[in-house]
Amino acid sequence: MASPAGRPRSPRARDVRWRGALAVLEEMRREPGVTRAAVARRLGLSTGSATEITARLRDLRLLAETPVAAAGRGRPTTALTPHPDGPLVIAVDLRQEDWRCAVAPLDGRPEVAAAGTHHSRDPARVAGTVGRAVRDLHRRHGDRVVGVSVAIAATVRHGRVVQSSVLGWDAVDLAALAPDPRLPLLIGNDATLAGLAEARRGVAAGAATVLHITVEVGVGGTLVVDGRPVDGAGGAGGEFGHLPFGDPGLRCPCGARGCWDLEVDGRAIARHLGDPPPADPRSYAERVLARAPADPAARAAVGAAARGLAGGIAGLVNALDPAVVTLGGLAESLRAAAEPEFGRTLAGGLMRFRRADPPAVVAAALGRDGPLHGAVVTALDHVLTEAGLAAWAAHRSPA
Template identity: 80%
Template sequence: MASPRDRTRSARARDARWRGALAVLEEMRREPGVTRAAVARRLGLSTGSATEITARLRDLALLAETPAATAGRGRPTTVLTPHPDGPVVIAVDVRQGDWRCAVAALDGKPDIAETGTHRSRDPEDVIDTVAQAVRRLHHHYGERVRAVSVAIAATVQRGRVVQSAALDWGPVDLAALAVDPHVPLLIGNDATFAGLAEARQGVAAEAGTVLHVTVEVGVGGTLVVDGRPVDGATGAGGEFGHLPFGDPGLRCPCGARGCWDLMVDGRAIARHLGDPPPRDPRAYAEHALARAPADPAVRTAVGRTATGLARGLAGLINALDPAVVTLGGLAEPLRAAAEPEFNAAVADGLMRFRRPNPPPVVAAALGRDGALHGAAVTALDHFLTEDGLAAWAALRSPA
């Protein structure tokens, strides 16, 4: 029987074995199609080490190598891409009105496989429909599926949905989306996942501290520091829409009064126009934004709503000190439709020392696919560890 010291040495050897492999895979993930020579330079690997590691990863169906396009003389090199028979993750996005399921290889790019609209908002009906799609994908890909990751328009605490104002849900159990006891089910807020994707793959990929704010039904987002979302002690952080930046006379569906949510979406535009609360605030806001250039009353209502968004954004900048702010969902169209009001409200809300050099506020690059990308990023982070690769290697070489 091995001694504790021998077991420790064995674990260290295993970890060392996978450390270089993980570094190579991370480079491929960061830049799909990167050359083997470039990876070797970035990681300080010798040509022999790079060749040995990539050969091992190729044999394990973790990456593939194809000849790079030649540019004049010189030794030919190869580009690294996910192996066509390699591991995949399933990414799910459950939104207010619809859902999508996608599959992503190690490059993290979600390939949408199934979509649908909600026949009702009943949680059992929604979850059962999505679960069937997830099971179909798992049946197709089998043991290649290493994780299922779900982005949902809801507050998520300790990996469980506790409330969704957008879907009008209370606590909901998503365990039906688990396809196998050995395949982890990861659940996160959609705005948090979208912000993570922008910080890792999108317009803010070079920034260390990123504030992401998105407007759909209400406003959500996250602060991402060094590639990791700051989601609090229980995972329920980033609920920016429920900061008391709004009218305390208004009760939010979340149960609190004065939530910022009520000041930034189609419900706010409808109030400013004297219309009843819209059944679908996002669709109402899209229609209002399209009408605004030709209708002065709608343009004024949009301007007031953009001001409400900008004032809260200035408060978040003061509190969180981001290097970059990314705007997702309807936040960017709202800014564009009322840019003078938006810019003035941000400037007025910033502390004096910030005004000469405020953080850039830019449109999110991934659009409505941000949450799917973030779900894939989260699932791959979970898989790409020493233990994850060791389990995959055992699966590929059971002997």
């Protein structure tokens, strides 16, 4: 559209019209099923403006409205939900032993649509298997799919996998997971994405600074500040498990010595029990945790791992000053199984001024689904922009 003087309208002028729409969609994303009246109050919109914006979003198949009765004596209003023909993102959770693919609309609620276990750790075979599942979902939903986001148990730098100690990979190209080269393919570390999800949608929602720690095979995590992970110059930050908090005599699969990873997971528990290194450290740790209440040797091994976990968390709290610490994966199970050891070690490792008012340490709310939720959050952050809405509208006639 040209300006009155005949000049093309600037991108800035074109994008202004999406700002109110984005604000409304963000409220729907933050609180699925929120009413139009509540959104208008939060955003300071007049009834007319809220009606006009939601009507335009409805015409573009971005949201749907369902009548609901207003509370008290107010006017009837509507609940805002994703449009049944609206945009979708595909999220992939690629773990040590298995994988899952989910589809999520604009409210960010993933629904798992395909899953499987790795019959081989060969990266080409894994990417081929998961890529076929993603392509099937893309064929099923067509041009409603606006992005693919992958959470993987690996170090990710500049959007590419550079190493995965747990999968035994070095640099791996996951381009096969993109069903269409025109779609964005976003790749992130699973622990980072789980922490992002807890800070945005989980137990730490609303906290300005969140430290997330998870134990699966090794330790992962992230620091989330104002809803964004602090992930370094190339995106590879947050590899807390490779801090030298452990025994320098032990060589980590990452290539370094003394990694914290080796002090807290199933490999550490096996060493304390005199068992050989387990093929699957996570399931081994779960079995030992289950028998620990009745087995003194298992209880002692779990206690040692819990002390290793708490000591490292204390160091990170001293360095990073979070408002909340969230524990995912086996981290919360270790704390619960050896609460006295964990609590004493954490308190003893804090700087003296922190002990009177330490940050809350809480169990993650999203559990093993955290990385999947985080992948959806990342994809929707990419899609719900002025440019993203304009691109969707450019290929849609009014509903």
